[in-house]
Amino acid sequence: MADRRLQVFSAVAKYGSFTRAAEHLFMTQPAVTFQIKQLEEHFNTRLLERGHGRVGLTPAGEVVLAYAERILDLSDELESRVSELTDELGGALNIGASTTIAAYWLPQLLEGFKRKYPRVVPRVVVGNSQLTEDRVASRELDLGLIEIVSEQPAIERMTATRDELYVICAPGHALAKHQSVSAKVLKDHPLITRDPGNAIRVLAEEFFAADGIGIDELTVCAELGSLATVKHLAAQGMGFAIASRAAIQRDLRDGRLVGIPLEPRQFTPLEVIVPRDKFRSRLITTFAEYAVSELKQMATADAAA
Structure with missing residues (x-):
């Protein structure tokens, strides 16, 4: 849905290389170069500095990248919201998890959710509980699985188990x-x-x-x-x-x-946290409720073993 030129530009900026961006996007390098040339012609200015084996951003390029990332994020959200209207959950889900939860609880959790909703693409970021909490509060992540009781006003928490x-x-x-x-x-x-x-x-x-x-x-x-x-x-x-x-x-x-x-x-509590938002997507709500239910069942089964 998003402008392909912005997708290509974002990839080049991220990887610092036309070659690596082409590999990531499954494109040829000349095709990547063409897309960047079109974007620079559209804005009538250079967006990238080439040299020293790496591509960097010009001041104009930094502005375009900031807006490109917002546009691409909104495009992903649009795809997810429209998908929800068809009653078929899909799209990217950005999940943060503490190191212990990521290693010992999350694999089984994701397996079960993917079997129910195969069109959902989980993107997992692993960090300590405090870092995960901060990223959810700033909306860098859709939700988090942590081992501390969150008191941040920007966060809504659900205790799953302990x-x-x-x-x-x-x-x-x-x-x-x-x-x-x-x-x-x-x-x-x-x-x-x-x-x-x-x-x-x-x-x-x-x-x-x-x-x-x-x-x-x-x-x-x-x-x-x-x-x-x-x-x-x-x-x-x-x-x-x-x-x-x-x-x-x-x-x-x-x-x-x-x-x-x-x-x-x-x-230690196992908490599911989400940004406090009255317009939260059905995908985030569904995964949060699923995680709470499954973590409770997994803890009960582990205690009985």
């Missing part, structure tokens, strides 16, 4: 013999923590703070954005970490890690 938090450590670690562990017991051992903005880190700090222990009183041996790296260091005996139950099931079964409940028990 997942219990465990201390994880190597089988030979001193903590492994405990049936449960308090903040005071954990204080004496090195902590492998998560990156700022990560929901598990926030909950862990709140857990220690509730017992009067500040983060500066803990021995932090690593601060990591990758859950896989957190689990690897914990399995190698470098320290303990705190992780959700869903993220450690295979490691517990394989004997790589030991999982110990916190005392008192702690849980």
Whole structure:
């Protein structure tokens, strides 16, 4: 629906190369060059600077790109809205997900939704919960799946379920013999923590703070954005970490890690968040409601296993 010249221009600006844009658009390079030439003739000015092996934007090109992206986004939204009138959901759905949800909950969620609505194209962006929340609030994303309770006024949240938090450590670690562990017991051992903005880190700090222990009183041996790296260091005996139950099931079964409940028990919420908007599309609403329902069922089945 959108002007093909704008689509081509946007791709060249994104990839910084006529060749890469052509590959992405399944076009020949001369065809890409022709579309850009037509657009520049339309505006009677140069939009791109060629040189040094990469294509850059002129000041006029930056203005055209800003409007092109808005036009292309509106075109996608138009396709989605008209599709809804035919009672057949379709179009792009921009989803943000925390790292844990993306790895352990989202695959099954997307599989089920795609089977029901094959014309929907999920586009997933993975980041920590705080980053995902901010992107949904600014409408960069259609919705998010996070592990913190959102208080942003620009966001509407739906609580799907919750997942219990465990201390994880190597089988030979001193903590492994405990049936449960308090903040005071954990204080004496090195902590492998998560990156700022990560929901598990926030909950862990709140857990220690509730017992009067500040983060500066803990021995932090690593601060990591990758859950896989957190689990690897914990399995190698470098320290303990705190992780959700869903993220450690295979490691517990394989004997790589030991999982110990916190005392008192702690849980991470699984939240579906959407921008607060009275004109929200049926596609976003349908996926949000589906995600809440399916996450509840998945949690129930996991607890019974």
